[in-house]
Amino acid sequence: MDRLTIGFDTTANDALAFGRQVVRSEAEALFRVAEMLSGSFSQAVSLIECASGRVAVTGVGKCSAIAQKLAATMNSTGTRAYFLDATAAMHGDLGMVHPDDVAVVLSHSGSSEEIIRLIPAIKRNRNSIIAITSQTDTPLADAAGALLCYGTVQEACPLTLAPSTSTTVMLAIGDALALTIAHRKRFSVEQFAAFHPAGSLGRKLARVEEFMRTGRELRCAASSETVRSVITKSSRRGRRTGAVMLLDQTGRLEGLFTDSDLARLFERGDESFLDRPVAEVMTRDPWTAPAGSRMEDALELLRKNRISELPVVAQDGRPIGILDITDLVGLSQSVDGDWDANSRELQFAA
Numbered sequence: 001m002d003r004l005t006i007g008f009d010t011t012a013n014d015a016l017a018f019g020r021q022v023v024r025s026e027a028e029a030l031f032r033v034a035e036m037l038s039g040s041f042s043q044a045v046s047l048i049e050c051a052s053g054r055v056a057v058t059g060v061g062k063c064s065a066i067a068q069k070l071a072a073t074m075n076s077t078g079t080r081a082y083f084l085d086a087t088a089a090m091h092g093d094l095g096m097v098h099p100d101d102v103a104v105v106l107s108h109s110g111s112s113e114e115i116i117r118l119i120p121a122i123k124r125n126r127n128s129i130i131a132i133t134s135q136t137d138t139p140l141a142d143a144a145g146a147l148l149c150y151g152t153v154q155e156a157c158p159l160t161l162a163p164s165t166s167t168t169v170m171l172a173i174g175d176a177l178a179l180t181i182a183h184r185k186r187f188s189v190e191q192f193a194a195f196h197p198a199g200s201l202g203r204k205l206a207r208v209e210e211f212m213r214t215g216r217e218l219r220c221a222a223s224s225e226t227v228r229s230v231i232t233k234s235s236r237r238g239r240r241t242g243a244v245m246l247l248d249q250t251g252r253l254e255g256l257f258t259d260s261d262l263a264r265l266f267e268r269g270d271e272s273f274l275d276r277p278v279a280e281v282m283t284r285d286p287w288t289a290p291a292g293s294r295m296e297d298a299l300e301l302l303r304k305n306r307i308s309e310l311p312v313v314a315q316d317g318r319p320i321g322i323l324d325i326t327d328l329v330g331l332s333q334s335v336d337g338d339w340d341a342n343s344r345e346l347q348f349a350a
Contacts (some may be wrong), residue, residue, distance in 0.1 A: 044146035053100030061161040063106040070174035077182035086114040111140030138346035204296040212321030219244040228274040243309035252317035255282035
């Protein structure tokens with residue numbers, strides 16, 4: 001067999017050109033596989049949706065790396081899953097598999113020794129099997145309750161040996177399976193945030209209550225007081241926010257007076273303002289974040305309006321905290337992923 005009969009020029013010396021050909025080759029394979037998905041894909045989705053247990057994802061060699069990624073994607077999008085090492089399973093780890101679980105088995109050939117030995121054990125445990133493989137006439141295909149067969153693909157490796165196109169295809173099919181289930185469950189932004197509390201993404205999807213300053217860290221005063229009185233009463237030791245929240249007679253937020261506002265008044269050279277009501281120089285009806293809103297939205301308000309402090313108010317207009325930009329350094333203003341803020345559910349591009 002001529003191992004160099006791949007779908008592009010394997011003699012190309014230009015690294016960039018060759019790299020682009022590899023990517024194009026794998027992309028073309030994905031387009032073909034997308035058209036090959038059939039009713040068995042819906043059957044696989046149904047098996048997972050109807051299972052009362054978890055999803056055991058397993059594979060051997062490079063397929064095991066794809067299996068680990070699929071298990072991670074399922075967990076992060078609301079489908080409980082775990083990675084099962086095919087070799088370790090035959091030496092005790094099979095004990096983690098419950099009869100209510102569904103097994104997703106990834107194998108390019110569908111007939112590797114480890115998989116052949118694992119299949120009977122899974123069947124004895126009464127687990128349904130979803131196979132992601134390239135062949136239909138193998139032990140794995142025969143044992144599968146749902147067969148996701150992507151057919152013959154040519155590896156992008158110049159020798160057509162190293163798993164490349166095949167693992168890319170498996171990865172895409174796994175993503176399609178996990179995200180289709182998440183879509184059908186109406187998996188929401190709130191649920192995604194609950195599973196991703198760490199990192200910048202988790203912080204931006206978190207609620208403002210998790211990052212706002214509260215209690216003794218707040219600087220509050222009545223809007224009827226003088227500027228001098230407000231500055232004196234709102235002084236705090238230690239960490240302090242750069243803004244005083246000014247309240248009306250009912251305790252509702254009426255305005256905001258910042259350190260920058262104070263500096264601009266001093267720049268005028270007339271200190272008589274110190275004994276004037278702060279209501280005359282405060283910012284009325286400042287931007288606020290409703291209690292329970294997401295950090296992503298609060299960050300966008302800070303960025304769009306170029307402000308450094310954002311009061312957080314309850315439904316009745318009373319302040320319950322404040323977001324200070326100095327606490328939020330490092331948080332970016334956008335969230336990776338394709339999320340629709342209106343439906344608050346995972347969306348797919350048309």
